[in-house]
Amino acid sequence: MNELVSFIQKTKELEAHLNKAFPIEGRETYIEEVFKLLEERQVILNQLPDLSKVLEERVKEDLIQLESRISTLLAEKMTFVKDDLRILQQRKNTNNQYENPYGNISADGMFLDKKK
Incomplete structure (x- = not known):
């Protein structure tokens, strides 16, 4: 059960890091730290035995809530990155259009009249 304690500790450390404000400058280091914590947590998780039979119901619920909060925070940070x-x-597209305003024009120059 020592692995379980270290797993919970690493999970709380990850949650604390994700609760920090997403920085405008230095996002790479923030994201690298998240990945590092996730990898360390995964290594510990792989060492754990089947917890469904070992843990009591209260501990399971606490872990599920903690996992839910972490997934919500990760989704929030992912939204920032996607934006x-x-x-x-x-x-980039605006810059390309400014530099080459005629780059996206059709080459055939065909016009179809829809009259009968």
Whole structure:
């Protein structure tokens, strides 16, 4: 059960890190720390025996709630990253259109008249 204690401790450490504000500068280090904690937690989780038969109901519920909070925080941080990537892609497209305004025009120049 020593692995269980270290798993819970690592999970709480991950939750504390995810509760910190998502930095504007230095996001790479923040994300690297999240990945490091997740990997360490996964190593400990792989060492754990089947917990469904060993744990009492209260501990199971606490772990489920903790896991739920962590997944919510991870989804929130993922949304920030996706938004930043979307904004970056829009800026890149706008920049490309500004540099080459005629780059996306159709080459055939065909016009169809829909009259009968």
